Each structure stands twice: as C-alpha cells, then as structure tokens.
Amino acid sequence: MLDGLVGKWKVIGCQLNGRWLPYSIFQEFRYSFLANDTFKLEWAELSFPQYVGGFPKSETGKVVFGKSDKPSEIDLIPDDGPFAGKALLGIFELDHDVLKAIFSFPGTERPTVFNTKQGQVYEIWQRVE
Numbered sequence: 001m002l003d004g005l006v007g008k009w010k011v012i013g014c015q016l017n018g019r020w021l022p023y024s025i026f027q028e029f030r031y032s033f034l035a036n037d038t039f040k041l042e043w044a045e046l047s048f049p050q051y052v053g054g055f056p057k058s059e060t061g062k063v064v065f066g067k068s069d070k071p072s073e074i075d076l077i078p079d080d081g082p083f084a085g086k087a088l089l090g091i092f093e094l095d096h097d098v099l100k101a102i103f104s105f106p107g108t109e110r111p112t113v114f115n116t117k118q119g120q121v122y123e124i125w126q127r128v129e
Contacts, residue, residue: 005063005099006034006035007127008127011030012124012126014122015116015123016122033063038062040060058078058079061078063076064077072093074090074092076090089109090104090110091114098126100114100122100124
C-alpha cells in the first residue's frame with residue numbers, strides 16, 4: 001500500500017454515470033486502506049441498488065496499484081457482492097488529505113479523466129482520524 005493512502009477516509013463527493021449524487025446517499029461510508037494492500041468499507045451492507053453508495057458492495061477486498069510506468073492506476077477487487085473477484089479499474093490522485101479516485105465497473109474501460117461516463121463512479125475522499 002502506498003504510505004500516503006493507509007488510514008481511514010470518508011466520502012465527501014460522489015459522481016455516478018455523469019451525475020453528482022446527493023450527500024445523504026454516501027455520507028456514512030468510511031473506507032480504510034490497510035498496509036497489506038486491502039480495503040475495508042464500513043456500512044457496505046447498506047449499499048443501495050443500482051451501484052449507488054458503497055460501490056464495491058463488499059466490506060473487504062484487495063487494492064492493486066499500477067506498475068512504475070502507470071503510478072496513478074488503482075484497482076479495487078471486492079471479496080463479496082456482485083463484483084466479487086472482479087477488478088474495478090481506476091485512477092487516483094492524492095493531495096495531502098484529499099483523495100480523488102474514479103473507477104469503472106467490470107466490463108467498462110479504465111477511466112482516464114476525473115469525470116464519469118456510463119459505468120463509472122468518481123469519489124472524493126477526505127482523511128479522517
């Protein structure tokens with residue numbers, strides 16, 4: 001895990017399929033990135049239908065980073081739910097305590113910019129203690 005990502009994060013903004021979602025949908029989701037290249041998502045069981053809120057729909061999973069020639073790539077591989085074992089291909093940008101990440105659902109190409117199209121979710125996270 002990249003040292004700068006280890007810790008707990010709350011979602012402060014979320015765009016799905018090109019639309020910004022109301023804060024009430026994602027306000028309680030807390031992600032933890034652990035030193036062993038895994039993630040944990042609190043309240044994953046409260047995910048809404050149609051991929052809204054807690055998009056991995058899994059309490060745990062793996063985090064895979066791009067190789068040295070693709071350092072901004074990040075993939076989440078959920079352990080459970082409809083995407084179990086499938087990579088959510090993404091890119092990220094870390095600016096101190098703010099993390100931007102955009103992911104494509106399985107079957108959709110990896111995003112290249114921080115603006116979603118159909119089949120993608122963009123979340124902005126803030127580090128919490």
